[in-house]
Amino acid sequence: MNIIVCIKQVPETTEVRINPETNTLIREGVKAIINPFDMYAIEEAVRLKEKFGGKVTVLTMGPPQADTALRETISLGCDEAILVSDRAFAGSDTWATSYTLSGAIKKIGAFDLIICGKQASDGDTAQVGPGISAHLNIPQVTYVKKIEEVNEKSMRVERMLEEGYEVIETPLPALITVVKEINEPRLPSLKGMMRAKQAKIALWTQKELDLEDQNIGLCGSPTQVVKIFTPPQRSGGQMLSGEVPEIAETLVQLIKDEIP
Amino acid sequence: MDYLLTDEQKMVKDLARKIADEKIRAVSAKYDQSEEYPWEIIKVIADAGLFGLFIPEAYGGMGVGVMNLCLATEELSRACGGIAVCYAASALGTFPIVLFGNDQQKKQFLPDLASGKKVAAFAITEPEAGSDASAIKTTAKKVGDHYVLNGLKHFITNGGDAETYVVIAMTDKTKGARGASAFIVEKGTPGFTFGKKEDKFGIRASSTRELIFTDCKIPAANLLSREGMGFIVTMKTFDMSRPGVAAQALGIAQGAFELCVKYAKERQQFGKSISSNQGIQWMIADMATEIEAARGLVYSTARMVDAGVKDVGKDSAMAKMYASDVAMKVTVDALQIFGGYGYMRDYPIEKYVRDAKITQIYEGTNQIQRNIIALQIIKELAK
Numbered sequence: 321m322n323i324i325v326c327i328k329q330v331p332e333t334t335e336v337r338i339n340p341e342t343n344t345l346i347r348e349g350v351k352a353i354i355n356p357f358d359m360y361a362i363e364e365a366v367r368l369k370e371k372f373g374g375k376v377t378v379l380t381m382g383p384p385q386a387d388t389a390l391r392e393t394i395s396l397g398c399d400e401a402i403l404v405s406d407r408a409f410a411g412s413d414t415w416a417t418s419y420t421l422s423g424a425i426k427k428i429g430a431f432d433l434i435i436c437g438k439q440a441s442d443g444d445t446a447q448v449g450p451g452i453s454a455h456l457n458i459p460q461v462t463y464v465k466k467i468e469e470v471n472e473k474s475m476r477v478e479r480m481l482e483e484g485y486e487v488i489e490t491p492l493p494a495l496i497t498v499v500k501e502i503n504e505p506r507l508p509s510l511k512g513m514m515r516a517k518q519a520k521i522a523l524w525t526q527k528e529l530d531l532e533d534q535n536i537g538l539c540g541s542p543t544q545v546v547k548i549f550t551p552p553q554r555s556g557g558q559m560l561s562g563e564v565p566e567i568a569e570t571l572v573q574l575i576k577d578e579i580p
Numbered sequence: 581m582d583y584l585l586t587d588e589q590k591m592v593k594d595l596a597r598k599i600a601d602e603k604i605r606a607v608s609a610k611y612d613q614s615e616e617y618p619w620e621i622i623k624v625i626a627d628a629g630l631f632g633l634f635i636p637e638a639y640g641g642m643g644v645g646v647m648n649l650c651l652a653t654e655e656l657s658r659a660c661g662g663i664a665v666c667y668a669a670s671a672l673g674t675f676p677i678v679l680f681g682n683d684q685q686k687k688q689f690l691p692d693l694a695s696g697k698k699v700a701a702f703a704i705t706e707p708e709a710g711s712d713a714s715a716i717k718t719t720a721k722k723v724g725d726h727y728v729l730n731g732l733k734h735f736i737t738n739g740g741d742a743e744t745y746v747v748i749a750m751t752d753k754t755k756g757a758r759g760a761s762a763f764i765v766e767k768g769t770p771g772f773t774f775g776k777k778e779d780k781f782g783i784r785a786s787s788t789r790e791l792i793f794t795d796c797k798i799p800a801a802n803l804l805s806r807e808g809m810g811f812i813v814t815m816k817t818f819d820m821s822r823p824g825v826a827a828q829a830l831g832i833a834q835g836a837f838e839l840c841v842k843y844a845k846e847r848q849q850f851g852k853s854i855s856s857n858q859g860i861q862w863m864i865a866d867m868a869t870e871i872e873a874a875r876g877l878v879y880s881t882a883r884m885v886d887a888g889v890k891d892v893g894k895d896s897a898m899a900k901m902y903a904s905d906v907a908m909k910v911t912v913d914a915l916q917i918f919g920g921y922g923y924m925r926d927y928p929i930e931k932y933v934r935d936a937k938i939t940q941i942y943e944g945t946n947q948i949q950r951n952i953i954a955l956q957i958i959k960e961l962a963k
Contacts, residue, residue: 507598510629510642513591 321374321470322431323365325398326421326452327358329382329389330442338550345442354389357437360498363505364467365435366397372470375399377428381409381420387521394516395508402428406525411538414443418451420536423529425456433475434495438463446497453495461488465501581872583879585651592648595628596655608660611785612931615777617741618663618785625656625667626696634671634820635678639690645886646820650827650878657831658838661935662785664831666699668824669737669786672943673700675817676746676762680805689744689764701742703733703791704814711948713748713814714757718793720749725800727751727763729771729793737942739789740774743767746817747791748810760810764802771796782934815893822896822943823882829900829907829939830878833871836907836932840864840914843929847919860917867910874903894956901949904939911936 332351339346354362365376378393380386381404390401404424412420425434434456436449446462453460465485466478472492479486480499490496508516526536534540558574560567585593603624611618625631633648635641642648649671656664674693677685677700692698709715718731729749733739745765752759765772775790804813841864844855854860881899884892911932915922922929940946 507602507624507628508595509627510592510595510633513595514588517587517591 321368321372321433323368323374323376324425324428324431324434325358325361325365325376325378325393326434326436326448327362327378327380327389327393328355328437328440328442328448329353329380329386330355330440333441340550352385352388354392355437355440355442357439357441357498357500359437359505360500360502361435361437362393362396362398363503364498365433366506367503368433368467368470369397369399374432377402377431379404379421379424379428381405381412381417381424390521391516391519392508394519395512396506397512400522401519402522402524404524404529408526408533408537411541412536413541413543414445414447414451415542416536416538416540418448419455419540420529420531421448422452422455423531424524425452427524427529432492434458434493436495436497438497438499449495449497456495459490459494460496461490461494462497464496464498467496467502581875583875588644589648589651592630592633592644593651593655596630596652597658599624599628599630600655600659604656604659604663608663608785609925609928609931611660612662613784615779615784615787617787618666621663622666622696622699630667631670631696632694635674635690635694636686639686640694641690642694645882646823647879647882647886650823650882653824654827654831654834654878657828657935658835660785661828661832661932661939662783664828665783665786665938666738666741668821668828669701670699670742671824672817672821673702673738673742673744673746675820676702676804676813677744677764679816679820680762680809680813681764684801685764685804693744698743699738699741700744700746701736701738702746702817703736703739704748705735706732707734711945713811714760716748716750716760718747718749719753720751720761720763722751722800723797726797727800727803729763729765729796729798731793732775733791733793734775735778735788735942736791737786737788739787739791740777741787745791746804746813747793748814749793751807751810755808757811758808760814761807762804762810762813763798764804765793765796765798769796769798781937782931783938784934818943819892819896820885822900823878823885825939825943826874826878826881826896826899826903829904829936830871830874832932832936832939833867833874833903833907833910836911836914836929836936837864837867837871839929839932840867840917843921844917854917863913863917867913870906871910874899874906877902891956894953897944897949897952897956900939900943901946901953904936904946907936907939908933 329352332353337346369376376398378398378401386403409420439446450460461477461479463480464477465480469476474491476489479488560570630652632641633644634646637643653664653668677689693700704713706716720727720729747763747765748760750759751761771794773792775792778788844860845853847854877899881895915929915933918929921927
């Protein structure tokens, strides 16, 4: 089974601070990690490989330092890693990113399954996975919490919903995004870490990929970020005291006053 | 401080730290209370490949030496001295086979120990033979192509949970210390049973049991080296493993230190954080300096072992003695900084005090270590 895992390197969210003047992330000194949801995608891919054989190829689009994230995936049991990186890709939104990644996937060639984390912990859009499947014109199943069965040309999965889950059978090749309920990611092994250190990470730039210029980077991104702001901290509430009917009346009046 | 670690050593340290922080910390109190053997963590350490660090590659290990073993032990001990000793005691039981095993014995026993599929233990201590190891009473009598073992070992770390034991027994009582020999005994051998499991003050995640040998028949091929080499095997094994105990003590000290510094910064009294008090600051400065001094000794000794320096007895005794004395002092001071909260079991710090104490006692009490150091110095002067 040949599996492609798409990952993203994100700032460690427990350490993120925001510059109150510019309303942007303070990235200096913040550790970059593999998006936590992608760790489940990596684990599931490695487990499928261990069960059915084949190969796991990891793909990321990002700056050169994303090399570290890709090496970590090798230490966890992935076989190959490709970094898609070029100044021309800078400023990509989820549309341009998924278009660029789909271009890289076409270059990789035949595959059975693409696995992504359900969303990235920095942007929280959950759009890149589905975007890739759209660009490649393959089926997608999001929020997968369990792979029940894998056959030669299809697989059956459980898709998590707010209440309960759906059982979905999809033809292969397909793209799935996974939730954290699907597995418990392993830690790297020492042998894996040594392999990761020596691994050759392929670098694909714009010229290695067959992409239309108008669809990549900032100019290929329909999303316009108009403003980023930190929601103001809520000030303390107002305590009402007295008898219940009296409080209820005051409360209703207060709410009415708030409605413009 | 920069310890000038190689990339490989940094990798081992990082990996062990990850295991400690992500897997061990959350369960250390649970195992401390239940005294169950922490198999789930042993499996994580095994999958990570840390059991085989010092075992040659030809026998399934990594062949990267004692320094790496110390780094791994130190990092694991930072989170739990009890779980870390399950790991370190397996190394103690494995060293005699690495050092003295013949090719056949190495092929037979090392691969499973390197992969962590099996855990090892070393058995010399008996009720009447602690520091005076020459007083052991367990006997091994050669009968045809077998040895028959009789006797009792006690306080054996990993006892009952380990699969592979190296046992020191007397093959010739008339020769005293020169009449002892070392044997590999597998769990499940008829006549080999386990006695009482000890209820301990600290390192409670680890198991400590009696080993009972009653006409236990083992193949003669399980004799390590040759008859009469038992104490040489023991001494050389301890030379290798003492840096590991020192590293365990060092890790316990480091772990307690980190907790108390964090607490000192958070704890507010008289309207300010207690870390702004000079009294606390001086304690922190002393602890940090003593820990670094201990680390210097431990790493230097481990590097000497890996470089093949012939006689490391004195140095490894110094490292074990000093690091464990530092661990005891630092953990007690760390608890003091936690004040009343530190005395409560809801807080993790009292466990560090309990875990630290054993490092001054086992693998040779610190009094015995001082004997070793002094005798060696006097011997050197006489040359």
